[in-house]
Amino acid sequence: MTNTAPATSIKANQTHGGITLLIVDGQIDFHPGRGGRPDGSLAIPDADKDATRIANLIKSTLSNSKGGDDDDDGPDDDDGPDDATKSENTSAKDKNLNPGGSSKSAGRQISRRINRIVATMDSHHKLDIAHGSFWVDKDDNHPAPFTIIESKEIQDGKWMPRGDLKLPPGDENFVDPKIFITDEPLYDEDGTFNLLQYAIEYTKRLEEGGKFKLCIWPEHCLMGTIGHCIEPEIQEALNQWSDHNGSLVEYVLKGQSILTEMYSALKAEVELSESTKFNTNLLQSLRQSDYILICGEALSHCVNHTARDMIDNMKGEEHKFIVLQDCASSVPGFDAAGQEFLTYMEEKGATICPDFNTAFDEIDKIDVSKKRRKLSPCCT
Numbered sequence: 001m002t003n004t005a006p007a008t009s010i011k012a013n014q015t016h017g018g019i020t021l022l023i024v025d026g027q028i029d030f031h032p033g034r035g036g037r038p039d040g041s042l043a044i045p046d047a048d049k050d051a052t053r054i055a056n057l058i059k060s061t062l063s064n065s066k067g068g069d070d071d072d073d074g075p076d077d078d079d080g081p082d083d084a085t086k087s088e089n090t091s092a093k094d095k096n097l098n099p100g101g102s103s104k105s106a107g108r109q110i111s112r113r114i115n116r117i118v119a120t121m122d123s124h125h126k127l128d129i130a131h132g133s134f135w136v137d138k139d140d141n142h143p144a145p146f147t148i149i150e151s152k153e154i155q156d157g158k159w160m161p162r163g164d165l166k167l168p169p170g171d172e173n174f175v176d177p178k179i180f181i182t183d184e185p186l187y188d189e190d191g192t193f194n195l196l197q198y199a200i201e202y203t204k205r206l207e208e209g210g211k212f213k214l215c216i217w218p219e220h221c222l223m224g225t226i227g228h229c230i231e232p233e234i235q236e237a238l239n240q241w242s243d244h245n246g247s248l249v250e251y252v253l254k255g256q257s258i259l260t261e262m263y264s265a266l267k268a269e270v271e272l273s274e275s276t277k278f279n280t281n282l283l284q285s286l287r288q289s290d291y292i293l294i295c296g297e298a299l300s301h302c303v304n305h306t307a308r309d310m311i312d313n314m315k316g317e318e319h320k321f322i323v324l325q326d327c328a329s330s331v332p333g334f335d336a337a338g339q340e341f342l343t344y345m346e347e348k349g350a351t352i353c354p355d356f357n358t359a360f361d362e363i364d365k366i367d368v369s370k371k372r373r374k375l376s377p378c379c380t
C-alpha cells in the first residue's frame with residue numbers, strides 16, 4: 001500500500017542511515033536479449049538471471065515496507081518484517097541461516113526495507129578511447145573489440161587516434177593541465193591539443209597503474225541508444241519501488257569523458273579534469289547508509305572497482321558492505337578478476353552474500369554482532 005495522500009511540502013530523500021541498494025551499470029548492453037530484444041553489445045551470459053534476482057530483491061521489499069515519509073525503518077529499529085516477506089524468504093532462510101543461532105534467536109530483526117537506490121549508468125559517446133572507432137592503423141583500419149593497445153604500439157605507429165577527431169569547443173577542462181600534468185605541454189599556444197602525445201601518455205599511465213591496459217571494448221552504452229537504458233526487468237522494479245516509497249532512484253552517470261576509461265563509478269582510471277576526479281560527494285552520500293548492498297555488472301570490472309574505491313575510502317565502515325554475489329557476473333574470460341575482488345572485499349570485512357534472498361538475514365547478523373561488540377567493548 002503506498003502512501004500517496006496529498007502534501008503541501010516535500011522533504012529530501014532519506015540519506016542518513018538505512019539500507020542502500022547500489023546497482024552498478026544494470027544496463028541493456030550488458031545483458032543477453034530476451035522477449036525479442038537482441039543481445040546487448042557487451043552481453044554477459046548470466047546477467048539476465050542477475051537482473052531477475054535484483055528485480056525480485058527490490059519487489060520483495062514492497063509488500064512490507066511502508067510507503068511515504070516514515071523514518072523508522074532503519075536497521076537500528078527493532079521492528080521485524082511482516083508475514084508476507086517472512087514466507088517469501090522461508091526457503092532461502094532454511095538453506096542459509098547459521099545453525100549456531102539466527103538473528104531472530106538474538107531477539108530482533110531489521111526491517112526488510114531498501115531506503116535508497118543508487119543506479120550507476122555507463123554512458124559513452126560513440127567515439128571513445130576504449131572503442132575501436134577512436135583508433136586507426138596506417139591503412140585506416142579500426143582495431144577489433146578486445147584488442148589491447150599498448151603505449152609502445154602508439155609510439156611505434158601501429159595504432160593512432162583518428163586524425164579527424166574534434167573535441168567539443170570551449171571545454172577548457174577537457175584535459176586540465178593542472179590535473180593531468182605532463183613534462184611537455186599537450187596544448188599548443190593556439191590551443192590545439194596534441195592527441196597523439198596524450199594517447200601515448202594516457203596508456204603509459206594506465207600500464208604503470210598496473211590495473212588494466214587499454215582494452216578496446218565493443219561499443220556499448222552509447223548515450224541515447226537502447227543499450228544505454230536500464231534492463232527493463234530492473235527498471236520496472238525501480239519504478240515500483242519509487243512509486244511505493246515516494247522516493248527517487250538516484251541515477252549516476254559515468255564514463256562520459258571520451259579520453260579516459262571509468263570502470264569505477266567514483267573516479268576515472270586516469271583523472272583528467274574536475275569532472276573525472278574522485279567523486280567525494282557520492283562517497284560521502286553513500287557512507288551515510290547503515291548498509292550498502294552491491295550488485296550489477298560486471299563483477300570483474302565496474303562492480304569490482306566501484307566497490308573497491310568505496311571500501312578503501314571507508315575505513316572502519318567495512319562491515320557496511322554486502323556484495324550480492326548472485327546478482328553480479330564477470331565478463332567471460334575475466335572470472336579470476338571477479339573472484340579476486342570477492343576475496344579482497346571479504347578480507348577487508350565486507351560480507352559476500354551468495355543468495356540474495358538472505359541479504360537481510362546477513363544484515364541482521366552483522367547488526368546483532370555490532371550490538372554485542374558495543375555491549376562488550378573489552379571483548380574482541
Ligand SMILES: [Zn+2]
Nearest residue numbers: 122124221255
Ligand atoms: Zn563502458
